Every structure is written in C-alpha cells, then in structure tokens.
Amino acid sequence: MGDLGEGLSHYQKQGFCSFHTPGHKGRQEFFNGLDFWGIDLTELPGLDMLHSPSGIIAEAQKRSAEIFGAEETFFLINGGTVGNQAMFLALENRAAQRVMVERSSHRSVMSALVLSGLKPDYVMPTIHPDFNLPLGLEVDKQRIPWQTVSACHVTYPSYYGTAFELNQLLAERTRMGFDTPILVDQAHGSHYLGPLFPPSALKLGADLVLHSSHKTLSALTQSAMLHVQGSRVSRLRLRQSLELLQSSSPSYLLLASLERAGEYALDFGRWECLHEEVEALHRKVGKSFRILSQKDVGTYGIHTVDWSKILINTRIGIGVPAPRCVKYLREGFGIEPELWDEENILFMLGIGNTSEDIRLLTRGLESLANFAHTIGSAKAKKQVENGRFRISPLPQQVLSPRDAFFAHKRQIPLKESLGHIVGETISPYPPGIPVIVMGEQMTCEVLGTLLTAGEGRWQGWDGFESQTIWIVEV
Numbered sequence: 001m002g003d004l005g006e007g008l009s010h011y012q013k014q015g016f017c018s019f020h021t022p023g024h025k026g027r028q029e030f031f032n033g034l035d036f037w038g039i040d041l042t043e044l045p046g047l048d049m050l051h052s053p054s055g056i057i058a059e060a061q062k063r064s065a066e067i068f069g070a071e072e073t074f075f076l077i078n079g080g081t082v083g084n085q086a087m088f089l090a091l092e093n094r095a096a097q098r099v100m101v102e103r104s105s106h107r108s109v110m111s112a113l114v115l116s117g118l119k120p121d122y123v124m125p126t127i128h129p130d131f132n133l134p135l136g137l138e139v140d141k142q143r144i145p146w147q148t149v150s151a152c153h154v155t156y157p158s159y160y161g162t163a164f165e166l167n168q169l170l171a172e173r174t175r176m177g178f179d180t181p182i183l184v185d186q187a188h189g190s191h192y193l194g195p196l197f198p199p200s201a202l203k204l205g206a207d208l209v210l211h212s213s214h215k216t217l218s219a220l221t222q223s224a225m226l227h228v229q230g231s232r233v234s235r236l237r238l239r240q241s242l243e244l245l246q247s248s249s250p251s252y253l254l255l256a257s258l259e260r261a262g263e264y265a266l267d268f269g270r271w272e273c274l275h276e277e278v279e280a281l282h283r284k285v286g287k288s289f290r291i292l293s294q295k296d297v298g299t300y301g302i303h304t305v306d307w308s309k310i311l312i313n314t315r316i317g318i319g320v321p322a323p324r325c326v327k328y329l330r331e332g333f334g335i336e337p338e339l340w341d342e343e344n345i346l347f348m349l350g351i352g353n354t355s356e357d358i359r360l361l362t363r364g365l366e367s368l369a370n371f372a373h374t375i376g377s378a379k380a381k382k383q384v385e386n387g388r389f390r391i392s393p394l395p396q397q398v399l400s401p402r403d404a405f406f407a408h409k410r411q412i413p414l415k416e417s418l419g420h421i422v423g424e425t426i427s428p429y430p431p432g433i434p435v436i437v438m439g440e441q442m443t444c445e446v447l448g449t450l451l452t453a454g455e456g457r458w459q460g461w462d463g464f465e466s467q468t469i470w471i472v473e474v
C-alpha cells in the first residue's frame, strides 16, 4: 500500500474516539447489508440517473423530502459545497447582481460568488466576547437591502451549533413586502428533526435549505442534500445548475448512504441517550470550564444552542491554551475533537456517537481540569488574549469576486500591499471568516492583522509563511 493508504490505516489503528465529522463515526451498523464493492456501480439499466431521475434515485429523493419536510430534495455527491454554489447559480432575478451574505459564511459561499458573478452585500455576525467567535447575528441591527438583492443567504446553525433568529428574518421579508428567496446553509444541522433540536429552516419557511448530511448524520463523507419548497427559486434552474457542477459519474455508495441517513435520522432514541450524557457532562465539568450552553441563548445574537456541539473555552476557567489541552486529551484519552483554535475546542457529536464516547469525554475533561491546575497561569491566559484574531472593519469592494478571480494578478511582498486590490480571499481558519475577499482594497487594519498573525497559528493561507500576497494588476 502507498503512503496515502498507509497513512489512513495508521490513523485508524490508533483508535481515536471521534468528536468530528463524519457523523457515522466509523460504525458499521449504519451500512449493514450494503456490499460496498458490489454496489460501486455506474448508471446502468434499472439504476436511474442522478441528473434526470425517474426510478430508484427519484424514489429515494422523494422519501428524503418527506422525512425532512421538503417539497423536493436533490441528492448531492460533491458535498454541501456544491449546494451553496447551485443556490446562487439558480437565481433568476439577477437584475441588481447582488446577494446578501453573512461575512462569516463558509468558503463555498465565497466560491459561489465567483461562479455566479453576484456581488455580496455583507451582514456582520456578532462576535461573542468569551469565545471570540461569530456565534450570533442580530437581525434587527442589520440593514438588509431588500430592494437590491436577488436573495438572502444565511448560515443556520453556525459551525458551533448556535443559530440566530431565522424566524425574524423571514418575518421581516413579509413585513417589508418582498418576495426575496431566503437560502439557508444548514450544513451543520442536518439532524434538526424531532423534539431535541431547534426547528429546521424548512419548518420555519426558508426556500432552499442545504444539509451536509455527512457531518452529523450517517451519510458517507461528501454526501449532502439540497431541499426545496415553494416557487421563489426555479427548480429547473436548480437542476441545471447541479448538472453543471456535479460529477457525471455519481457514486452509488454516496447515494445509498444518503437514503440510509434519512431513515436513521428518524431514530430519535439515539440522540436521546446522547442528550442525557451531555447534560451529565455539563453538570460534572461545567464549573471548571466555560462551555457554551442553553444559558447563552438570548445573548450576542444567539437564538438557539445545539447541545450536540460541545464548545469549550480553555482561556476562561483553566487558563490553558487550547492546543495544549487538545494534546492532553488526544494523548491521554484518545479523544479527537472537530477543531480548535488558541482558546476554544469544538467536540462535534454525530448520530454514530455512543453514551460511552461522551462518558470518555467527561472523564477526559475532569482529568484535564485537575491537570490544568499544574500548568494554567494568568500569563498563559494573557498570551491567548494578546494573540486573539480580530475582525477588521469591512474593506472597500472595488471588483466583484468573479472579476477579481479572472483578473491579471501578481505576487508582491505582503508589507507593500496597502491600497492594492487583493486577488485572493484570505480566511484564516479557525474561525474561517474572510479577513479580506478577492476584489477588496487592502486596508491598514487588515494588513496589520495579517502581518502579526504568523507563527503558524492559523491555517488556510500560504502568505503567512511566504509573506507575499496576490494583487490584481490595474
């Protein structure tokens, strides 16, 4: 076996307990009866076609639409990414060429701007001071340019499981007398069914809703769904957009896993067991750590908190940088989180987690809290505070992301980039909010952030190392 295969089996043998995607957590039970090698087929007689389904794929999509409460559901085999992109390509009322998007949107939304040529009107998320993360959105404080946008695109819930009051946005559309489509990236909330979770965006009345079904449900990585209701977005254009973007050789493994994921999504008992254990976790370690919880509802634009995302801040409480805590949990307990930054760790549950997984996490956190007494310090806490990522005021947008993408570009030293139109989108991860989007003019604040950000703290931009940046030739 080559390096890739060896790397994967080496990782698998370490037997980490997964608090990250995919939601099936490597548990065979979700795939019982599926002969993976035998059903890795192509579009053969009787097997239907993803791009014009009328047989078994059409039936499976129809059942999923019923389960999730949509009028129509499209299976996606290029991830949730392609769902965000297709949403923008499908828009018809493009007179103004503009679309409302959250500045903290996933990068697939930024790529959808490049593909569609639409220009963004940003709404700014609210940064939570404890976590230094964009956890909420205060709809009443935003100026939504209803007259000039072809659609409003929002993320519900955030990566961290918090959601803003989507209802308020939908009500505002009615109150203002507009018919603007509301497109929802519910990538992290495919499991919003049943009494334990916030209402799904479909239930609230959104027009298009994206699920990254592999993140929290049992679908295989890269499988997702795009749900539709109403007639504000043309279904024909949506189908055509998906045909344009998706592979002509859809994987039946992914499609079959989507069908199964819908069926398992109705097994609420699985989540009930996890919910009880998560409540016990909060009781046991909630005093040692700052954990995002239901108590945060109603603050900083947060309307709901999904208990199945466990977000822990390690600066407040124990005063230890998060990477040190992650090392402790990985090496001592085999716990693998979804992500971390300098001060937060996110543990993401999926339908495949078990009560035992959460008890392990609880034990790990109890032990970490004790261990932290020996290494936590006010100095470490201060260091984390000083290194915090800060969101700069919005730079001026000179070119659309699409025009900037296709423009002639050259690379220059980062320190000389003030005033230039930037030719790349820089979204250090985490939190993944663009510091600057291609087509915007470099400002002092953004340049200051980028010049001081280095030290390998953030991923997602080569320029931290090379100290160069692509700019648009004018």
Ligand SMILES: Cc1ncc(COP(=O)(O)O)c(C=O)c1O
Binding pocket: 078, 079, 080, 081, 082, 084, 105, 106, 108, 155, 159, 185, 187, 188, 212, 222, 224
């Ligand atoms: C909010 C959000 N939307 C969309 C996506 C894209 O989904 P996928 O990874 O399935 O392509 C992600 C991926 O992390 C995401 O976090």
